[in-house]
Amino acid sequence: xxxxxxxxxxxxxxxxxxxxxxxxxxxxxxxxxxxxxxxxxxxxxxxxxxxxxxxxxxxxxxxxxxxxxxxxxxxxxxxxxxxxxxxxxxxxxxxxxxxxxxxxxxxxxxxxxxxxxxxxxxxxxxxxxxxxxxxxxxxxxxxxxxxxxxxxxxxxxxxxxxxxxxxxxxxxxxxxxxxxxxxxxxxxxxxxxxxxxxxxxxxxxxxxxxxx
Amino acid sequence: xxxxxxxxxxxxxxxxxxxxxxxxxxxxxxxxxxxxxxxxxxxxxxxxxxxxxxxxxxxxxxxxxxxxxxxxxxxxxxxxxxxxxxxxxxxxxxxxxxx
Numbered sequence: 001x002x003x004x005x006x007x008x009x010x011x012x013x014x015x016x017x018x019x020x021x022x023x024x025x026x027x028x029x030x031x032x033x034x035x036x037x038x039x040x041x042x043x044x045x046x047x048x049x050x051x052x053x054x055x056x057x058x059x060x061x062x063x064x065x066x067x068x069x070x071x072x073x074x075x076x077x078x079x080x081x082x083x084x085x086x087x088x089x090x091x092x093x094x095x096x097x098x099x100x101x102x103x104x105x106x107x108x109x110x111x112x113x114x115x116x117x118x119x120x121x122x123x124x125x126x127x128x129x130x131x132x133x134x135x136x137x138x139x140x141x142x143x144x145x146x147x148x149x150x151x152x153x154x155x156x157x158x159x160x161x162x163x164x165x166x167x168x169x170x171x172x173x174x175x176x177x178x179x180x181x182x183x184x185x186x187x188x189x190x191x192x193x194x195x196x197x198x199x200x201x202x203x204x205x206x207x208x209x210x211x212x
Numbered sequence: 213x214x215x216x217x218x219x220x221x222x223x224x225x226x227x228x229x230x231x232x233x234x235x236x237x238x239x240x241x242x243x244x245x246x247x248x249x250x251x252x253x254x255x256x257x258x259x260x261x262x263x264x265x266x267x268x269x270x271x272x273x274x275x276x277x278x279x280x281x282x283x284x285x286x287x288x289x290x291x292x293x294x295x296x297x298x299x300x301x302x303x304x305x306x307x308x309x310x311x
Contacts, residue, residue, distance in 0.1 A: 003303065003307075004233060004234075004237050004303070004306075005237050005240055005241065005299075005303065007237075008234065008237040008238050008240070008241055009241050011238075011253065012238065012241055012242070012253065015252070015253065081246075081248075082248075084248070084249065084252050085245065085246050085247070085248030085249025085250065085251065085252055085253075086245070086246045086248070086249055086286075086288075087242045087243075087244065087245035087246070087249045088242060088243040088244045088245070089242055089243060090241070090242060090243050
C-alpha cells in the first residue's frame, strides 16, 4: 500500500517543480564557479590575483547554496503566491535524520577529498571527476522517482553521459570538474528557463485569496 | 478480535474522512500553507475545503492564522502537535490493518 503522506509528498513535489525555479537556482549555483574557474586559467598559480580569485569563487559558491535553500521558497511565494497559493516548507529534518544526513555528506566529502588529494595519477583524478557526475545524476534520479517528474530522469541521463565523455576526454581533475560544473549549470539553467516559460504561458495568471 | 481489526476500529473519524485526510497529509509536509495553496493541491471546491478546514480546526488538529500583508488578507493553516500525533496514530493503525 502506498503511504498517504508519500503520495501527498509526490504531488507537492510535482506541483512545486512545475515552475522550473529549482533548476534555475541550481544553474545559478553551478555556472558562476565554473566560469570563474575558466577565467582563472590565465592567472599565475599562487599569484596574488589567483588567490583573490579563489577566495571570490568560494564566496560565490557557499552563500549561493545557502541562499537557494533559504530564498527559493520565499521567491516562489512572492512571484507565484497569488496564482498557486503560498506555503512555507518544513525546516530540515530534526534529530537522527539530520545527524544521518550530516554524516552522509561528511562521508562523501571525505571520500572525494581522499580521492583528489591522494597521489596516484590520472586514474584517481578520473574517479574523482566521475563521482561528481554520478552523484549529481543519482540525486536527480532519486528526485525524479520521488516526484514523478519525467524531466529529472532525462537530466540525470544527460549528466551521467556527459560526465563519462568529459572524464574520458580530460585527464586533469580540475578541468574535468570545471567542465562538469559548466555542463550541469548550463543544462539546469536551460531546462529551468524553458520550464518557467511554459509555466508562465499556461493557465490563469492570478487568483485572489478566496478567503478574503 | 485481532489487534489489526481493533486498531482499525479505533481510528479517529475526523481524520478518516478522505478530504480531511488529504488536507492533514498535505499540511504534515509543510510548516504552514494558505487557503489558496490547499485549494490548488486538494482540488476541492472552496466551500467544501472551507467546511473541512473548520471541522479540523474544531477538533484542534489545525491552527488558523488570519493576518494582513499590506492590504491583502492571508489565512494560513498549520497542523497542531495534536494533529501530527493523530495522523501518526492513523498511519500506524492503517499499516497494521492493511499490511
